[in-house]
Amino acid sequence: AQSVTQLDSHVSVSEGTPVLLRCNYSSSYSPSLFWYVQHPNKGLQLLLKYTSAATLVKGINGFEAEFKKSETSFHLTKPSAHMSDAAEYFCVVSDRSGGYNKLIFGAGTRLAVHP
Amino acid sequence: DAGVTQSPTHLIKTRGQQVTLRCSPKSGHDTVSWYQQALGQGPQFIFQYYEEEERQRGNFPDRFSGHQFPNYSSELNVNALLLGDSALYLCASSLGSLQAHTEAFFGQGTRLTVV
Numbered sequence: 001a002q003s004v005t006q007l008d009s010h011v012s013v014s015e016g017t018p019v020l021l022r023c024n025y026s027s028s029y030s031p032s033l034f035w036y037v038q039h040p041n042k043g044l045q046l047l048l049k050y051t052s053a054a055t056l057v058k059g060i061n062g063f064e065a066e067f068k069k070s071e072t073s074f075h076l077t078k079p080s081a082h083m084s085d086a087a088e089y090f091c092v093v094s095d096r097s098g099g100y101n102k103l104i105f106g107a108g109t110r111l112a113v114h115p
Numbered sequence: 116d117a118g119v120t121q122s123p124t125h126l127i128k129t130r131g132q133q134v135t136l137r138c139s140p141k142s143g144h145d146t147v148s149w150y151q152q153a154l155g156q157g158p159q160f161i162f163q164y165y166e167e168e169e170r171q172r173g174n175f176p177d178r179f180s181g182h183q184f185p186n187y188s189s190e191l192n193v194n195a196l197l198l199g200d201s202a203l204y205l206c207a208s209s210l211g212s213l214q215a216h217t218e219a220f221f222g223q224g225t226r227l228t229v230v
Contacts, residue, residue: 043205103160
């Protein structure tokens with residue numbers, strides 16, 4: 001079965017400093033992985049996705065993630081945090097065990113950005 | 116493009132009642148999936164509809180049922196509401212592709228409170 005584990009439930013950074021949100025995955029085959037962001041009272045927005053084309057994936061708003069098969073990790077990074085980055089972030093894996101795609105979400109990491 | 120729209124945005128129901136939530140998918144999308152997001156947790160897959168049929172289901176009781184209409188819109192019904200059904204219900208639309216990296220677009224959700 002596919003699963004993802006987000007290693008930090010809360011991360012706090014200062015504005016202008018780097019962001020690192022950690023995610024490990026478990027998959028019996030080559031996974032499709034995603035990062036989604038959820039701002040308060042808003043729906044989920046796709047930040048980026050990994051589909052085996054390239055191990056370093058660039059997304060929106062300056063975020064990127066690196067797929068490391070040897071470490072079964074897909075950590076999300078951003079060089080410089082902005083106040084508007086404060087939100088809940090979800091690492092997600094696509095599960096095809098039922099024959100069709102469904103998304104399996106991690107528990108989420110709440111990112112706080114301080115001035 | 117209006118994206119994925121859900122109604123209502125908020126709902127308060129009493130234990131034992133029944134509720135219907137509605138979703139209109141993004142233009143051009145033919146697949147609708149429903150997720151339940153309890154407070155402080157990641158979304159959990161409920162079921163997925165394609166061509167007006169439920170094609171896969173998560174670990175939810177039969178009290179949760181759904182429907183998809185010819186125009187691809189969808190309803191989620193929950194019978195005999197329990198306090199534990201209080202959550203944000205998210206609708207996601209996508210194309211009926213079997214590709215694992217198919218992107219899902221989410222609505223803003225319906226916040227259901229059971230009292």
